[in-house]
Amino acid sequence: MARDFTLKAYAGIVDAALAAGYHPVGVGDWLDGFRPCEPVIVLRHDVDRRPEHALAMAHLEASRGILATYYFRTVGSAFNPAIIREIATLGHEIGYHYEDFHLAKYDPAKAHALYLKNLGALREIAPIRSIAMHGSPLAKYSNMELWNHRSFSESGVKDCILSGDWSQFLFFTDTGRSFDARLTNLRDTIGGKRVPGVASSAAVGEHLQTYCPPLVQLSVHPERWSDRLWAWSRQLVVDTAANGVKVGLRILR
Numbered sequence: 001m002a003r004d005f006t007l008k009a010y011a012g013i014v015d016a017a018l019a020a021g022y023h024p025v026g027v028g029d030w031l032d033g034f035r036p037c038e039p040v041i042v043l044r045h046d047v048d049r050r051p052e053h054a055l056a057m058a059h060l061e062a063s064r065g066i067l068a069t070y071y072f073r074t075v076g077s078a079f080n081p082a083i084i085r086e087i088a089t090l091g092h093e094i095g096y097h098y099e100d101f102h103l104a105k106y107d108p109a110k111a112h113a114l115y116l117k118n119l120g121a122l123r124e125i126a127p128i129r130s131i132a133m134h135g136s137p138l139a140k141y142s143n144m145e146l147w148n149h150r151s152f153s154e155s156g157v158k159d160c161i162l163s164g165d166w167s168q169f170l171f172f173t174d175t176g177r178s179f180d181a182r183l184t185n186l187r188d189t190i191g192g193k194r195v196p197g198v199a200s201s202a203a204v205g206e207h208l209q210t211y212c213p214p215l216v217q218l219s220v221h222p223e224r225w226s227d228r229l230w231a232w233s234r235q236l237v238v239d240t241a242a243n244g245v246k247v248g249l250r251i252l253r
């Protein structure tokens with residue numbers, strides 16, 4: 001059986017969507033009111049680390065004339081200005097994958113100042129229209145809780161989750177290394193509908209082609225997707241360990 005979570009497997013989903021007549025759209029465009037004909041697939045990528053994987057995915061999409069949204073963290077290896085710039089040059093949207101509430105130990109004033117600083121650093125590289133929280137699954141509070149104290153609209157952005165009504169969307173996410181992970185996905189939700197039993201990339205592609213649901217959001221973490229066996233195997237080990245921790249947390253919480 002072919003390995004899943006490779007670039008080739010991702011291309012399989014994208015090509016199935018295109019063959020089924022889907023119109024791909026970025027999150028920022030959707031939140032700003034752009035409405036292509038249905039069926040619509042909103043493409044979202046959270047870049048937690050390994051930005052070179054995001055770049056490869058961005059090239060794959062661009063070669064098919066597709067634009068997506070890439071949310072970049074500003075801490076750690078994800079923050080690679082040259083790669084962010086290159087992805088933006090391909091025509092993709094760049095967004096901020098924020099985690100400031102967690103980084104500032106849940107102090108709203110400190111967190112907001114840090115948020116503005118990090119957003120500013122990203123804006124020196126590319127225009128930023130939307131933001132999406134980093135899940136920080138091990139953190140005590142959700143990063144989105146910063147917005148109980150402050151307003152993100154003051155900084156001229158929309159929030160991927162809070163600014164949109166996703167209730168009519170089918171939501172496919174690779175969090176937990178399966179499109180059907182309910183036990184290991186602690187925070188990654190948009191309030192959309194899920195499809196139980198659709199776990200693999202091939203199954204997602206088949207579902208799109210067979211049922212053609214009118215509104216879909218596909219959320220994929222590029223770090224997980226590599227054709228190179230070593231990078232793929234290393235990620236398998238990381239995902240397996242992380243899933244074990246998350247199942248433990250779910251039991252404790």
Ligand SMILES: [Zn+2]
Pocket residue numbers: 046047048097133134135136
């Ligand atoms: Zn993240």
